[in-house]
Amino acid sequence: MIDELKQIVGAANVLTGADMARYASDWTGKYVSQPLAVARPANTAEVSALVKWANRTGTPVVPVSGNSGLAGGTKADGALMISLERLKAIRDIRPQARMAIVEAGVILSDVHNAVEAQGLIFPLTFGAKGSAMIGGVLSTNAGGSNVLRYGNTRDLVLGIEAVLPTGEVMDIMSELHKDNSGYNLRHLLIGAEGTLGIITAAVLKLHPKPRAYATAMVAAPSLPAALDLLNRLQEVTGGCVEAFEYMPRLHIEVHKEIKPGAREPFDEPHEINILVEVGVTAPRDAIPGPDGQAPVAAYLEQVLADMFEEGAVLDAVVAQNEAQRREMWERREAAAEISLSRKPAIVSDIAVPLDKVDTFLTIMETRLPQVDPGARPVIVSHLGDGNIHYSVWPASQDEQVHDAIIEAVEEEVRKLGGSFSAEHGIGVSKLPSMRRRKNPVALAAMRAIKAALDPNGILNPGKLLP
Amino acid sequence: MIDELKQIVGAANVLTGADMARYASDWTGKYVSQPLAVARPANTAEVSALVKWANRTGTPVVPVSGNSGLAGGTKADGALMISLERLKAIRDIRPQARMAIVEAGVILSDVHNAVEAQGLIFPLTFGAKGSAMIGGVLSTNAGGSNVLRYGNTRDLVLGIEAVLPTGEVMDIMSELHKDNSGYNLRHLLIGAEGTLGIITAAVLKLHPKPRAYATAMVAAPSLPAALDLLNRLQEVTGGCVEAFEYMPRLHIEVHKEIKPGAREPFDEPHEINILVEVGVTAPRDAIPGPDGQAPVAAYLEQVLADMFEEGAVLDAVVAQNEAQRREMWERREAAAEISLSRKPAIVSDIAVPLDKVDTFLTIMETRLPQVDPGARPVIVSHLGDGNIHYSVWPASQDEQVHDAIIEAVEEEVRKLGGSFSAEHGIGVSKLPSMRRRKNPVALAAMRAIKAALDPNGILNPGKLLP
CATH class of the missing domain: 3.30.43.10 (Uridine Diphospho-n-acetylenolpyruvylglucosamine Reductase, domain 2)
Incomplete structure (x- = not known):
């Protein structure tokens, strides 16, 4: 052999x-x-x-x-x-058509660097960008920090080349923005976690590189008010909001405990703290005036001041320089350290409809103590995507109670029409959730498709489908 | 029975x-x-x-x-x-979450009206909006005028409900922006032309309604220069270009012949005439000043003036009022009348990569006369999508020559990695093209999926798959 x-x-x-x-x-x-x-x-x-x-x-x-x-x-x-690590060619970058053609073994940050040299971005980014490769990025439909503005991996791919379970090469390396000629096999293979084919290359969509960012911390009176703020910012910026990240009180407090020099975002403590970032490409929004401030920052300040007057914002601080912006991002990026600062931490990666985040968290305020009195939720959320990393520090040390916590989270998510796997995928870790919670008709259709394309069941068996 | x-x-x-x-x-x-x-x-x-x-x-x-x-x-x-005409409920509109839940029999323009009452838009639109219903819109992945900014139908749907060929109801009415739990069956059924399931309801994504539009006719020195103009406008407007429609000289001339009162767009005739429209949501871009002009129009004028200085634009006229805007759109919307003003007209609906439109048209300048000396191409193009409605007025009356024209068009499109069906789909009309030109590995995979989900072959047989 x-x-x-x-x-x-x-x-x-x-x-x-x-x-x-x-x-x-x-x-x-x-x-x-x-x-x-x-x-x-x-x-x-x-x-x-x-x-x-x-x-x-x-x-x-x-x-x-x-x-x-x-x-x-x-x-x-x-x-x-x-x-796939040796398939590492960046085959072509075509700036005028806003696309890059890359092989599966190219590291994500190498794509970033290659296209930024052309004044463009491939906006998908996340913590593992320095090691993640395009094949896996596509196969898991990876998410990350910029999904709010640019979408998941799926939204950033025009075409793929894949080896099907029979070994045949399916070349659908489309460079087209419109193509209605049959079933969309690209979307079927993206996110299929290597169970239907091995993606070997892809045509990626590129975007203009923002010339300037405006970043702020905002205290909102409620999560529905925060969603109003997001919608209003999207409206006035023409959809240029890149990040809208919710951190509750506990996040701020633990951050101060575990990070020397970490500070409160505002003079007074607030319950609902949101990191907002807007990215702009227009020179008139980006070129700094005599005071050194880019117009977009002054503009964001104005919107926030108007909303403060209306009571729709409780407090707000706009970063005046890169150091202040970094401080805001470091607070957000400490999320993993914060949730893992006490052991055990029961992590989850869930999504609910945009206007149900508040409902979910309110329900869990009652439900969690019923399952484990004294347990504390440690939350950070891509609020603009309805994606909540809802972790729990249990009071009980009993593993059955821990399982019951996961069960309770997933059950409430299901009732609200949510997903037990927002961005990390199924692999083997979420197979029990897939078995218990996925719509059974959809699951049967997935199994039929798998059997049709991979009759011998050789590709990544035992993953994704329970 | x-x-x-x-x-x-x-x-x-x-x-x-x-x-x-x-x-x-x-x-x-x-x-x-x-x-x-x-x-x-x-x-x-x-x-x-x-x-x-x-x-x-x-x-x-x-x-x-x-x-x-x-x-x-x-x-x-x-x-x-x-x-599906009796499934006509608009089940819910949730403005804060930017979504509408509608049944398959709802007429597209009824969706438009219902959500506009809430200050939002469902941006998909095309000529048949007053009769097309959501079920067919999704099943054909309909395109239309706003694809450049908002995408095809596929990009505007979060979830669907569908009856599978077995009669089972698959409820994947997701309201989620992130969900990585298994194969994407929504994207498989959208555009499947009713061969894999009957879509009975959908969750639609809504967008903010633009407060103002700026519309211009622009003469460009070449198609690559026009694509540069598009990229630059996208950059300075943050992706707010809604239409970028190319009309060559012949379009303008025939328009004047067949429409009383129709005029040249510029003082001097130009070869490459482009209708540009930008839509803005920001109040600062939209609220008219003392001169009655919305800032976005002044802003577009400035960009075009800068590019005129550089020689990247030969001439430009910005609409100063709604009547001028209507005149620009009427010229574009006359396209079907223009192409059908001489009989026969051999129509096509093709797409090529954004930066290959010029290549395709240049090749056809040589190729078309070889097939039918004296034949004239009548072109209009959604240039920003790479979508060309390339019609031909043949010189020959021989149907074999007409078939040879279609064959030549599709063959050159294929060589450039294009599609023989950009937005209209396959149905029965494009089955021969599907048989001859679709990637055979992809076609075999489609057939396997069809057989797996519809083993008795009852759903819309004889469509889409040859």
Whole structure:
């Protein structure tokens, strides 16, 4: 078997035993597995040859690129891992058409750097950008910080090339903004977590690089008032709000405890603290005046002052320089450290409709103490996406109580029409939730599609579908 | 059989014979068929019961809503037509969450009116908006005039409810902006032309209503220069360009011939004439000053003046009032009359990458005379989408030559990575193109999905897939 793999990718690119270590364990360390081997193909044709071999021999295949997922999607016991890391060409950047054509093994931050040199951005970004690769980014439909303005990965891709479970190469590397010729297979493979095909290349949409940002901390009287603020800011900026991040009181307090020098955002403490960032491309909004301030910042100040007068905003501070902006972002970016500063922390990644975030949190104020009296929620939310990272510090040390907390969170999310996996995907970690909570008709349709495209069940088996 | 249908939807809602006339012929009059019967269910449960009956009896089913398609997607010989027209509830409008929940039989312009009363827009719009219904709009992934800014139908839908070919109801009426829990079945059914399921309801995304528009006619020195202009306008307006419509010299000339009072857009004739419209939501851009002009118009004038100085624009006229704006739009909207003012006209609906429109048109300048010396192209293009309505007035009266023209157009489009169906879909009209030009691996995958979800092949058979 190893010999056959070596014939396809060359002896140096078939790893076994201890050489597989960095592929066989993901970065969280939670998912450690025993692959059969790791193959590192040089191009799409070699990926195709490997998958054809696997399909013929009935060998499970697990694709891996940056391996920075959070859901165990690359767990590979008894499987051939196909690493996309050598497919690392940026094939083309076409600034006038606002697109980049890249292979699956290109690191996300390398895409950022290459297109920024052309005055453009690929706006998708998140913590693991320095190791995540395009293949995994697409396969998990990754989210991150700029989804509010630019959408998820799905919204930033025009075309893909993928090796199907039979080993055939499906070249739908469309560069088109309009194409109504049959089922949308691109959207089917994006977010399929490598269970329907291995994405080997993609056509990415680019956007103009904002010339200036205006950033503020805002205290709102309520979450519905905060949503009004977002809608109003979207209206007056023409949809240029890039971040709208909610941090409750506890976030601010723990931040001060664990970070030396961390400060309150306002003179008085407030319950609802929101980080707002607006990005503008128009020179008239961006070029600083004699006072050194970009017009967008003065403009944001004016909107916030108007809303303060109306009582729709309780307090607001606009960053006057990059240091003040960094301070605001550092407070937000400390979220993971804050939630993990006490152990155990029960984490979740949920989404509800935009106007139901308040309802969800209010319900949980009653429900959580019923399950575990004394438990405390540690929350941070991409409020503009309805995405809440709702973590809990339990009072009880009983694992059954911890499971009951997850159950309660997911049940209330379901009642509000929400999702138990907003951006991290299913992998193996959310299979129980998928089994219990996914609409059964939709789940059956997914299984039918999987069986139709992958009759031998070789591609990333045991992931996504329970 | 008719009795069974009557038991499901009531006697008054099963039509046969002459009563079927308005369903059995589409508005183009090109696709006339002989359905078995037309059933008009009142709700999703009745749609489900009808489809279960059809699946059990092996009866073909053709869904129909507004019946305003251009591709023959509702041709229904020997089939049960299921009309969605009675599913006409606007179930909910939630302005704060920017969404509307509507049923398949709601007419597009009724959605427009209902949400505009709330200061919002559902931006999708096209000529047939007064008869097209949401079910068909989603099933064909309809395009239209505002795609440049807001995307196709696909980009404006958060969730759907659909009756699958087995008759099961799939309720994925998500109101979420983020949901990574399994394959994206919404995107699979949108644009599937009723072959994978009958969409019965949808959650639509709404946008703020622009407060003011600035509209201009611009003469550009070349199509690449025009694309630069678009990119620059997108940059300075933060992506607020709503229309960017290219009309070549011939369009202007024929317009003057066929429309009394029609005028040249500029003092001097130009080859490349572009209608630009920018829509703004910010009060500071929209509220007219003492001169009655909204700031956005002055602003657009400034950008165009700067580009004129650089030679990137040859001439430009900004509409100073609504009458001037209407005149600009009437010139564009005369496109269908212009292309059909001589018979025969060979029409097409193609898309190429944004930066290949010029290449395509240049190639056709050589290729078209080789196929039919004396033939003239009549072009209008949604230039910002890469979508060209490339019609031809042939010199030859020979139908084989006309077929050769279509063949030449589609072949050059294919070489440039384009699509033979940008926005109208496949239906029955583009089945030959689908057979000859669609990527065969993608086509095989589509067939596998169709067979998996519709094993008895009852839903809209003979459409979309050759």
